[in-house]
Amino acid sequence: MSKQTIYYTLTDEAPALATSSLLPIFGAFAKEADIELKLTDISLASRVISSFSDLLPANQQAEDGLKFLGDLTASPEANIVKLPNISASLPQLNAVIKELKAQGYDLPDYPENAQTDAEKDILARYSKVLGSAVNPVLRQGNSDRRAPAAVKGFARKNPHSMGKWKKTSVSHADYMRDGDFYSSEQSVTMGAAQTVNIEFVKKDGSVELKKSLPLLKGEILDSMNISCAKLRAFFEATLQEAKEDNIMWSVHLKATMMKVSHPIVFGHAVTVFYKDVFAKYGELFKEIGVNPNNGLGSVYDKIKTLPEAKQAEIKQAIEDVYNTRPELAMVDSDKGITNLHVPSDVIVDASMPAMIRGSGKMWGRDGKAHDAKAVIPDSTYARIYQETINFCKTNGAFDPVTMGTVPNVGLMAQKAEEYGSHDKTFEIAEAGTMRILDAQGNVLMQHAVEKGDIWRACQTKDAPIRDWVKLGVTRARQSDTPAIFWLEEERAHDNELRKKVTTYLKDHDTSGLDIRLMTYNEAIRFSMERIIRGEDTISVTGNILRDYLTDLFPILELGTSAKMLSIVPMLEGGGMYETGAGGSAPKHVQQLMEENHLRWDSLGEFLAVAVSFEELGIKHNNEKAKILAKCLDKATGKLLDTNKSPSRKAGELDNRGSHFYLAMYWSQELAAQTENAELAAKFAPLAKVLAAKEDTIVAELAAVQGKPANLSGYYNIDLDAVEKVMRPSATFNQALATL
């Protein structure tokens, strides 16, 4: 039997730190089944370094781990465990550049206004690293995401806290009724393979080619536009309304993933909210390089170069705004960080579920939770949050003890409905027409646009859609659960998809299955009506709803989306096993640095690696791998039941301690199983030693806590230094080494 390989990703922040402790355990167990776990670095820092490796000395160069894994996805042998990574906003990118330069990497600064060819080259390299740069490369399959039975069972027995909902809550989601992507979407399905041209036609009739786009037969192409004027009018109207109704104002975007469009939208929110400040100091701000798309933080940052008196004047002008505007939701009221300070602080898919879980409230300047107007400009998806809020006002908060589950089958293979569609998104420089011409020069779609509008195209290939329909039917059959395709006739793109879905459903045996197509509001309402009756419903959705729903429902059902099992069955036959979201990972790192306690929960890794083993077991007829998988799942269940997940408090069991218990339970399960005597014999001594030394090991792991931990970097961590921090129990390390 040839050696089989699991590619385990090294990412960023807390998940990367946890890997230092967890991977040695996985590796030690796996080698008994002739499986090797190879660490592949796709951290933000390594992606920056590899982008500039041709300009760096040999000892600083790095392999492009992301490219390696991307190539691997084309192989049926691909078996990748993918941990959460940073989707870098510009401030984060600037931070990593700063850190690497301090570490001696001679990297160029990010050129905000690239003029020369050299600057443009630098900008292009950095642009590839920004935002959601990893997932489009690796996700060469559709997504199958669900709460594993053990996790759901644990949540039912140990429900997380849920804020009560008042029937008189005034919280709501507010969105554009006109002028947004939803209202303007157009969509066509390509009758033949061809290259289409995206063009901008100026008022004088001159034509500028923005992009040529090769498309396959059957590919769906969309185009849409957000009106800058209507967006700003919408922000202003919501502010007036919030002021009049005395409700807190809170904007929810996705400026990280939607790295081209949403920072601009965020910038408009900033300049509309602080319009008095920008009216008075706008010219000065331009001179000193303030970029509102980077948030109000950019103002505070850039004015540091000004005389102190001027700084004070500007700061006072900002403070004065709070007297004329409604209360603004805070990210950190202690530190005065508002919703508008940093574009990456409030990310809609995590922030809205958190708001809904927390009685529909956001945090105010007074450090207290208040009802809020959640402003989510594009109505395409914003409506599902309003539907959910209305549902909670009517039926009260969801109850984790009794609620059903909503797993997701998401369309995302081959960059289907690519998130943000960065390379096809344009901020419009002057009034004119954006249009797409087919190979014969016929206009497929066009939009009249004004200066400042954000126009984008989006593509979805046919093969992933076929695969997605198949996966939806398969999941409905496997779990005997109704499956709802969230596709609405009023949306142009969905209408094209509806035709394909209706056709491709006929390729499958759907007898006895409950498979339906519904509008988003109908679908979420149907799912919620079922969920409060303890019933499950599979959501079969496009890419963005996939992303939103696999945060929304898990956060309500499980308290976190990190506990979800996320499988990407690749189109080419391989598999990727993604682990939970890293939304709160930065706070985790901070706590580790301050008091050497890592609260990160590696549950997602436990679940993913089990499926990864199982898949190898089935593919290569590797019985030991199957047993490793089965016992790992049992160990995970036991770990949950015995409450050995990381605590949030220094001095108590943390990430490292939970890894120890996983190893102990896993070895016990392996020793106790009777399917494979060799494995049982192999793990019995370890099981015995870990049980015997449990107190010692837990004490060693606790002893290091309470004082600062020394990490040699935040983004570009030193693995040796991190290992010293993350593997402090000599007793545990020695026991593991005996395998």
Added chain:
Amino acid sequence: MSKQTIYYTLTDEAPALATSSLLPIFGAFAKEADIELKLTDISLASRVISSFSDLLPANQQAEDGLKFLGDLTASPEANIVKLPNISASLPQLNAVIKELKAQGYDLPDYPENAQTDAEKDILARYSKVLGSAVNPVLRQGNSDRRAPAAVKGFARKNPHSMGKWKKTSVSHADYMRDGDFYSSEQSVTMGAAQTVNIEFVKKDGSVELKKSLPLLKGEILDSMNISCAKLRAFFEATLQEAKEDNIMWSVHLKATMMKVSHPIVFGHAVTVFYKDVFAKYGELFKEIGVNPNNGLGSVYDKIKTLPEAKQAEIKQAIEDVYNTRPELAMVDSDKGITNLHVPSDVIVDASMPAMIRGSGKMWGRDGKAHDAKAVIPDSTYARIYQETINFCKTNGAFDPVTMGTVPNVGLMAQKAEEYGSHDKTFEIAEAGTMRILDAQGNVLMQHAVEKGDIWRACQTKDAPIRDWVKLGVTRARQSDTPAIFWLEEERAHDNELRKKVTTYLKDHDTSGLDIRLMTYNEAIRFSMERIIRGEDTISVTGNILRDYLTDLFPILELGTSAKMLSIVPMLEGGGMYETGAGGSAPKHVQQLMEENHLRWDSLGEFLAVAVSFEELGIKHNNEKAKILAKCLDKATGKLLDTNKSPSRKAGELDNRGSHFYLAMYWSQELAAQTENAELAAKFAPLAKVLAAKEDTIVAELAAVQGKPANLSGYYNIDLDAVEKVMRPSATFNQALATL
């Protein structure tokens, strides 16, 4: 050609007064087509008198008009125009008795606690008059109700006022989650015709027969129970919550129509709200005959026999309650009349649409409109109001200019789902079991009950259901509009209906029609999503939803339900044409008495009589009747377009003036039509004279206004006296007499 007859009902209040002016016009025009309009008295007063005619002197006796019409419904010749009548609450019944006694009728008082056989006989006679006593007798067909095109068009061109909705409105509908009719409903379909027994089994095992009920094969029988303890706990919880949330409290019931169950529910609302008062004075109240089911008004009424000091003490105790309870919605804040004063003041099917039309607000003690918690205990139908409120918070107020329409096909023939099911409703005297046994003595359904619970059974025959399904399909075909059967699987009764509907739909050609079965929330949401897109949706519903929806949508679409066309195609082939609701009729009478201005709009009568003519025309091949009908509809449209409907203000055109214009336009249309020269010739002179004397007639009609009008009774009106008031234009009367 034999003479054909339209039976035109004399009812109560404003509609009865309007009849004095309008019927002579209809009669004069109709005789040209050999049609006679016969006035049949079914007023509350006449029903009381006829119930006691055997005890009254000959000159005071009255024919039982209701029985006459009820018998007529069995004939295919039945052609009845039915105007709104009083569904008497107990206070209204007491008022009519008082008035009749003052007029010299030697009637017994209503025996609240009937003990002797004589008293029980009196009670039985009065009980037949109480509540919804007319409709069950006359409605021997299902209901087809819609906004006529002319009316809908007029509303689009002349939209009524609609209160804006705030996204931050805290108004909501609140209902029981457990212990109500909805939660406890059981239902069976009879396999064979038989008589079933409703029994009460005491804790000691003894059995009391409550009622024997003969049922037909295929008849659906339901039983359900409201828990008194849970109802009172629900009221208390809503009060606590409203107090805590600082929102006005407002109870919405249907104590008139649901004359057995809802006064009891209303009484619980009164005694829970004023629990401190009833705790302290409950015994005294019993002694002096306070009946909380008659509202707080009963307290104020009965304490008049007490010493002034005691009265003041009790009044102060009532005032003190307002300090401990949330603000209570007011019916008339100027006069201090609260939501809890009189059971007939706030009737859910009219009050909730009015609240929704008025920004979701009710009136407070300060005379201003405030957001409110609308308390509607039984969740069966309350949920549709919450869904509507959430919809308005999300989408804003409905826009009469652009909104679609929701006509209704309602199941009601042969007392289907009889409203309130009075004769099968029981307030439970002690803990035990209510059960229904079939003819073989098998238990069909049973409920454990406690003292104070309200248990009821409800029956629905098969033939009306078949006819209703047919009518639904017919309407869907005629108007090419989606038709939704509002039937939900979670409701026991609906589940039985779903089986029948699914079966009977197969009897019809439904090809190309969009006919669906939906839950109430789905159905109202579907209808509202369509309505804001300008699309129409037929609601095909049971009896109570029929009643609720034909107020809700008309009030939103047209500003009133009085403008709806309401047809009852009788099972036996005849037809009844019902005219609009009389919700605000008492205020109209008051205005007439004070300043001789009647604002009642007879539009419903215009529409109904046109259909009544048309039906006779078709049935008897009476071409003149068809032309009368067609020209009447045109005249009605012209009257709307020229704004000749009654004004609300004394001195301006009122009900009588609008009748004049109808006659003028109608005669003009008849003179101008070319289908029948004889009719044209007949009406040309009248058309000419009315046009010539328009100013004179309008002046004569205006001249009488501004001073009190002398009516010789409120309930038992003197037709001669009323005619003097209602036909004051000698010029108009003379012109009409020339026909």
